[in-house]
Amino acid sequence: MKTAVITDSASYLTKEQAQKYNITVLPITVIFGMDQYAEGVDISATEFLTKLATTEKLPTTAQVTMGQMQEAFDELSAAGYEEVICVNLSSGITTFYENLVAYSRDVTNIKVYPFDSKIASAGEADLALLAGKMATEGKNANEIIPRLEQLRDSIKVDLVVDNIGHLLRTGRISNTSAFIGNMLRIKPILTFDHDGKIVPLAKEHTMRQAFNKVLATMDDSILEFTTPVRISIVDANNPKTKASWTATIQEHFPNAIVETNQIGPSISVHTGEKAMGVLWATDWQYLSEL
Structure with missing residues (x-):
């Protein structure tokens, strides 16, 4: 069983970490008025804070879309992956997790395991790194998810x-x-x-x-x-x-x-x-x- 891992940019994994453990990172969108930026792609943390200091109206964010998720699923399936664990931003601050749970029921080309991190930033990163490391060592979702739950409970x-x-x-x-x-x-x-x-x-x-x-x-x-x-x-x-x-x-x-x-x-x-x-x-x- 070949297992992949997806997370979002709120985990703030470095490119080196994502590459080392073969983790797909999908960007959250940051919106200033009519301008949209893919986090970590079109705008850095420093650039964001510079804009934040000068804007009159607070920016907003838009979560990763199901379209982005399906595109990632398609790429992973084509690469030979049979299942994917999705470690994403806490369901307590976004509806993404429940949307993914509903959407994943209709995904046919890869088995999807949504995992609610119930956290953000470094906690989400640690969960993604744990899943990524175990997946690269040949572990499957049935082996990885109990470890993720153990880590999440300790955070x-x-x-x-x-x-x-x-x-x-x-x-x-x-x-x-x-x-x-x-x-x-x-x-x-x-x-x-x-x-x-x-x-x-x-x-x-x-x-x-x-x-x-x-x-x-x-x-x-x-x-x-x-x-x-x-x-x-x-x-x-x-x-x-x-x-x-x-x-x-x-x-x-x-x-x-x-x-x-x-x-x-x-x-x-x-x-x-x-x-x-x-x-x-x-x-x-x-x-x-x-």
């Missing part, structure tokens, strides 16, 4: 946004929470709940206080892990803060694998510039070798 994330106004205007968090946050000029700490929705977790008055809160949460959480841990620090154009957070986290958790990544356009639309996130989970490479 914890804290997201600190500099200005919650973007999440309010794009409808990704409740109006009440956002309104209070803006009025008090606080730094909200958000997370993904069990349904993959973005929900408030805590609030602090400064980014430093927010980070200390995140670090305390990680201390308690990581103690409960019985497996190797991988930690990802992500940012939306906040390199100085990311460097500081990364150094502290590496020192604080010397036995964990620590890596960094960016929050790109399709997520920055909602978080705004300067957002910081930390994600920790069972190391996906460890799971791939069980």
Whole structure:
């Protein structure tokens, strides 16, 4: 059984990662007025944030279409793949997953396994990398999906946004929470709940206080892990803060694998510039070798 893996650009896999594990990455569309850009193809994270700073109206996004998915299915089928695992953006913030589930019932040239990541960015990337590595080693969907579920269940994330106004205007968090946050000029700490929705977790008055809160949460959480841990620090154009957070986290958790990544356009639309996130989970490479 030859198994393929598809993800979307909200995973922010590098080209090298996608090529190494033969992962197909389909771009989400970022829309500024009448102009449309394929994320990671027509617009970079830096270019997006430059445009975001000068635009009067917030941009929007359009998810990967079923037409794009079918085109990818056709190419994979022609290349000899018999099944494909689709690791995509959380169903809690987009209808893509449920649309794919419905659409996949009528796909005849390849067996489609939609997988709800219930996360975004580095968490989605880790899931795609786990699936990709196992698939390149000859594993099939029946072997890969239980590992994906194990990894997904282990994922914890804290997201600190500099200005919650973007999440309010794009409808990704409740109006009440956002309104209070803006009025008090606080730094909200958000997370993904069990349904993959973005929900408030805590609030602090400064980014430093927010980070200390995140670090305390990680201390308690990581103690409960019985497996190797991988930690990802992500940012939306906040390199100085990311460097500081990364150094502290590496020192604080010397036995964990620590890596960094960016929050790109399709997520920055909602978080705004300067957002910081930390994600920790069972190391996906460890799971791939069980």
